[in-house]
Amino acid sequence: MEGASTKGVLSQLSLLEVQARSRKAHPQQRGRVKQLRAEAEALMVQREQLKAEIQTLQRLQKLRTSMDKQCTHEEEEEMDEDSEDSQLLQLMARHTQLSDLLHAHHLIGGYNVIKTRQGKGVCVSLATAYEGAYLDTYNLELDLKPKLKISRHNIPPFIPLNSLAEQSSIQTNIRSFLDTLSCHLNALAGRQQQLKLVKEQHKSIEVMESNVLCSILVLMLTVPRGKPAVLCTLDYTDHTRCLPTRVHFECEDKELPDSPEWKKNCSLLMETPAHNALITMKKMGYIV
Amino acid sequence: MDESTRRLLQRLLRRIPAQLLRSTVDKWGRLSVAQWQSVDFTQPKWALTEKLLAICEENEWTAKHITELEMIYVIDNPNQGMWYAFQLMDPEDDAHSVELTQFKEQFKSHLSELVRHVSVKIKKHTDEAVWIRIAWGDSYSRPNHLNPTYVVHHLQTPYVFVTNLTSKQKPLLSQALVLSTRHHAIKDANLSGRKLTAIRDLLMRQYQHVFPTKYPSPLAEINQTASNPRIEREQAGPGANRLQMACEAFGDGMLPQLQSAVYKLETKFRDHTNKTMTERAEPFKCVVKFASTNLLESLRHCASSGIASTPVTPLLSSIPVKGRNYFVITDNGPSPSSQMHESHN
Numbered sequence: 001m002e003g004a005s006t007k008g009v010l011s012q013l014s015l016l017e018v019q020a021r022s023r024k025a026h027p028q029q030r031g032r033v034k035q036l037r038a039e040a041e042a043l044m045v046q047r048e049q050l051k052a053e054i055q056t057l058q059r060l061q062k063l064r065t066s067m068d069k070q071c072t073h074e075e076e077e078e079m080d081e082d083s084e085d086s087q088l089l090q091l092m093a094r095h096t097q098l099s100d101l102l103h104a105h106h107l108i109g110g111y112n113v114i115k116t117r118q119g120k121g122v123c124v125s126l127a128t129a130y131e132g133a134y135l136d137t138y139n140l141e142l143d144l145k146p147k148l149k150i151s152r153h154n155i156p157p158f159i160p161l162n163s164l165a166e167q168s169s170i171q172t173n174i175r176s177f178l179d180t181l182s183c184h185l186n187a188l189a190g191r192q193q194q195l196k197l198v199k200e201q202h203k204s205i206e207v208m209e210s211n212v213l214c215s216i217l218v219l220m221l222t223v224p225r226g227k228p229a230v231l232c233t234l235d236y237t238d239h240t241r242c243l244p245t246r247v248h249f250e251c252e253d254k255e256l257p258d259s260p261e262w263k264k265n266c267s268l269l270m271e272t273p274a275h276n277a278l279i280t281m282k283k284m285g286y287i288v
Numbered sequence: 289m290d291e292s293t294r295r296l297l298q299r300l301l302r303r304i305p306a307q308l309l310r311s312t313v314d315k316w317g318r319l320s321v322a323q324w325q326s327v328d329f330t331q332p333k334w335a336l337t338e339k340l341l342a343i344c345e346e347n348e349w350t351a352k353h354i355t356e357l358e359m360i361y362v363i364d365n366p367n368q369g370m371w372y373a374f375q376l377m378d379p380e381d382d383a384h385s386v387e388l389t390q391f392k393e394q395f396k397s398h399l400s401e402l403v404r405h406v407s408v409k410i411k412k413h414t415d416e417a418v419w420i421r422i423a424w425g426d427s428y429s430r431p432n433h434l435n436p437t438y439v440v441h442h443l444q445t446p447y448v449f450v451t452n453l454t455s456k457q458k459p460l461l462s463q464a465l466v467l468s469t470r471h472h473a474i475k476d477a478n479l480s481g482r483k484l485t486a487i488r489d490l491l492m493r494q495y496q497h498v499f500p501t502k503y504p505s506p507l508a509e510i511n512q513t514a515s516n517p518r519i520e521r522e523q524a525g526p527g528a529n530r531l532q533m534a535c536e537a538f539g540d541g542m543l544p545q546l547q548s549a550v551y552k553l554e555t556k557f558r559d560h561t562n563k564t565m566t567e568r569a570e571p572f573k574c575v576v577k578f579a580s581t582n583l584l585e586s587l588r589h590c591a592s593s594g595i596a597s598t599p600v601t602p603l604l605s606s607i608p609v610k611g612r613n614y615f616v617i618t619d620n621g622p623s624p625s626s627q628m629h630e631s632h633n
């Protein structure tokens with residue numbers, strides 16, 4: 001009996017000894033384990049957040065489809081949250097519906113027109129947008145009687161409004177006039193936005209010249225490894241386009257503009273918006 | 289350093305107010321580090337002037353450097369003196385592709401062809417405005433830097449703003465401008481004011497316009513003293529209407545600060561109680577001038593408070609819509625004016 005229990009105790013003791021030894025052998029592992037545990041916690045929290053977001057979006061989506069189908073009653077009963085939450089979701093769904101509608105209206109070339117002065121005039125709103133962001137809105141008030149005439153507007157003076165009106169014969173085809181004007185205004189907004197982004201995103205590039213119409217842009221590009229700087233001129237002679245009609249490089253090193261890489265840069269600047277083209281050129285290491 | 293340069297600097301330093309002197313000289317950047325540190329800008333103006341004159345002698349600055357300083361000061365403080373707006377007419381086909389270097393060269397060469405001795409300095413400001421400083425001389429005398437003309441122009445727009453131009457200099461400047469901007473003619477835009485920024489904003493339409501919309505957002509109303517709630521309720525509708533029409537005519541928010549509007553009337557006298565005047569064949573000539581520290585603001589308030597009838601008469605709304613503050617009104621035909629409306633006030 002004694003022998004058996006002593007064996008049991010001894011084996012217990014030896015087990016404990018092994019355990020104590022192994023605990024001493026892995027003290028650093030404790031810290032690492034703690035760190036990993038904390039990371040796991042954070043990731044789990046993030047996962048819960050994302051799950052909640054997905055859930056909300058799914059509910060929003062369901063609500064939105066039900067709104068579009070205009071049958072709200074059955075869906076609402078599924079919402080067993082408190083009414084504040086569901087009201088908020090309703091508002092959010094309605095908001096997405098309205099902004100999609102406005103976007104579609106803009107895409108199909110629609111203009112916001114309202115009648116003024118008891119039908120004797122109209123006011124047309126022309127929205128401008130570039131790369132998915134809405135920019136300035138311009139307005140035109142037109143007198144309908146006795147003759148179609150532009151009475152008031154907030155279009156800047158460097159857009160030749162009167163000559164555009166004459167060219168597209170505003171009397172007979174007001175739609176073509178509005179389309180041309182919208183084209184000019186959107187292109188202007190696009191060029192203005194590109195200039196703004198070039199200034200914001202590329203602080204190392206100096207804008208040497210620009211003008212209010214954004215029809216010319218001259219940039220000073222720095223070439224790496226101490227080579228001479230390149231003066232880049234972008235001419236936007238077609239005022240209905242956001243992209244330049246001509247790109248020209250000038251450099252002390254006469255060979256540079258004719259090199260195949262810079263010829264590629266030239267076509268890049270002709271085909272992509274300036275701020276993006278410059279990002280690509282920086283990535284490829286042509287400029288700093 | 290000769291006497292005229294000294295005098296130029298003295299005059300300029302007298303003109304720049306004490307609180308702006310430090311920043312303007314700093315921007316100029318012509319003082320060496322040691323010199324900059326040796327100037328104590330808290331001293332009284334006369335002492336500062338002496339100090340800067342001494343530094344000027346030391347550095348041997350000429351009129352060219354001093355006019356730089358003057359230009360910096362004027363560009364940063366443009367709302368002084370009297371500015372007049374001009375409009376370029378009949379552009380050539382290549383008018384909209386005139387670029388800065390081309391304009392600068394052409395303007396300088398044309399003006400020096402017209403005037404024997406002239407000193408022209410052109411500078412492009414960050415807001416795309418081209419500033420031109422002209423010191424006029426003639427066949428016998430050197431350019432007079434004490435009385436320069438300043439011209440401001442945005443390329444690709446038809447407007448030019450000028451200050452301090454005599455009638456003798458006007459045709460010369462007009463010619464140079466027309467040729468260098470590739471237009472055929474230039475005319476008076478009938479807009480003047482003390483603040484360059486105001487007349488520029490008015491013509492470039494850089495203020496908050498209000499247009500009729502389907503879903504009008506509530507315009508910021510002036511705080512009215514709470515009088516009688518019944519009156520308020522009655523007047524709420526018409527009041528909002530008046531405000532909307534006033535804002536449509538003049539704009540919302542901060543308006544460009546014009547100081548005056550002048551109407552030159554050449555119309556027949558209309559008052560049936562005064563037979564002698566009405567029987568006259570010739571038109572009754574009269575000039576009506578409205579003056580205010582902020583004319584457009586005052587007119588908008590007149591319309592929104594009901595003092596002026598709404599819809600706003602075209603006589604008043606033409607000021608922002610046409611961008612002018614000088615009108616000649618005759619009885620017949622549109623002329624460079626608007627038709628006279630019957631008003632028995």
